[in-house]
Amino acid sequence: MSNSLNLKQAKNLNIAFTKIFLSYSIALVILCLSPANGQLSSTFYDKTCPKAMSTIKAAVKQAVAMEKRMGASLLRLHFHDCFVNGCDGSILLDDTPNFTGEKTAVPNNNSVRGFDAVDTIKSQVEAACTGIVSCADILAIAARDSVVELGGPTWTVQLGRRDSRTASRSAANRNIPPPTSSLAALISSYGNQGLSTKDMIALSGAHTIGQARCTNFRAHIYNETNINSAFATSLKANCPSTGGDNNLSPLDVQSATVFDNQYYINLKSQKGLLHSDQQLFNGGSADSQVTTFSTNQNAFFGDFTAAMVKMGSIKPLTGSKGEVRKNCRKPN
Structure with missing residues (x-):
């Protein structure tokens, strides 16, 4: 009787441990696949800001219609952003008396442009859904929409980046290849x-x-x-x-x-x-x-x-890292 009871207890204990292990394993898989843990997703804003993509597309269309060159400028902003500590919107941060950003770095100074257009896009997105869409993601989407607007190909933009609170002038000088490059x-x-x-x-x-x-x-x-x-x-x-x-x-x-x-x-x-x-x-x-x-x-x-797509996935901030800036020019 005692042996029978011990076997039954052991069996129940084994089942309990198996359930706990399976639950933990499933949770771990979900955690690894979650956009909050470094994984970007093309459907990131489908529920939280369903009008994000159409709002950005319309704003880019208008900006390029006003000035054809703006398409190239928006595409370049995304490139210069991603090459400095990842695609984190750092290039958009203005200098302050206590902070030197990337706009005055040699590859960007008097060269990178389109910041006003980004401000316009951001304000329209904020009107559609406040505090949801990051400036870094806006750059990624605007780059794609600019290429399409000028007759180029489309692609699926992966989303879920968050914005950095800092920038690096030295990294911009170091990482962005100059036009004199071999x-x-x-x-x-x-x-x-x-x-x-x-x-x-x-x-x-x-x-x-x-x-x-x-x-x-x-x-x-x-x-x-x-x-x-x-x-x-x-x-x-x-x-x-x-x-x-x-x-x-x-x-x-x-x-x-x-x-x-x-x-x-x-x-x-x-x-x-x-x-x-x-x-x-x-x-x-x-x-x-x-x-x-x-x-x-x-x-x-x-x-x-x-x-x-590959470039847009360079070291994104996701989950609780960084923030979603209300104004692309300054941290919240």
Whole structure:
């Protein structure tokens, strides 16, 4: 009788432990899959702010309609944000007497723009649902919508990022590759962010839209030989050897406001505006991929969208980390 009771107790105890273990395991799986623990999700705002995507899309459409260049500017903001301590909206923070942000870093100062457009988008999203959608996510969505608005491909944006309360001017200077970069430096810079050489070449195709300042391509057109001479001459009138630092030229002179594969066609003709652009087709390891993208726009679009999703997933703040800023320019 005693042995029978002990066996029954042991069996019940075993069942109880099994249930506890299974419950713990299921909870652990759910925890690991939860967006609150580093996992981004395309449906993050479906219930909390169902109008978020349509609101941002309409605002981007209006901003690009007012100024075609704004599409490139919004796309660039997302890139410059993600390369500095992850995609956390840090680039949007204004300097204060006690705080120096990223806007005055060398790659951003008098160059990165579109902050007013982001403010407008944020205010419209806040009107739709207060305190729900982060500035970092707005940048990611606006980048996608800008590309689409200019004729480029779409992709599913992963969401759930939160905003940082700090920024790093030194990291911006260190991590964002300058227009003087060599191919090796570009590969290294992107590699440090977990992005492959193919990702780098595809993401560089964002230069099929937008403009650059004379100071960023002067040395390339006056001092270098890996540039079409007629193309270099055509640029000198608007970019003198001295002065005119802020004069603008399109990165893709053929179709500056259309998102296509013309950038790579230009590189094959030695018509890359920046030194770093032409480095992608200069007898090096990137030549083959540039050739593929120059002849196959669908291949470029596919690799670009995949790289954008990958870049958008660099070290996001999720769960209880960071915050959702009410004003993208300052912490709450």
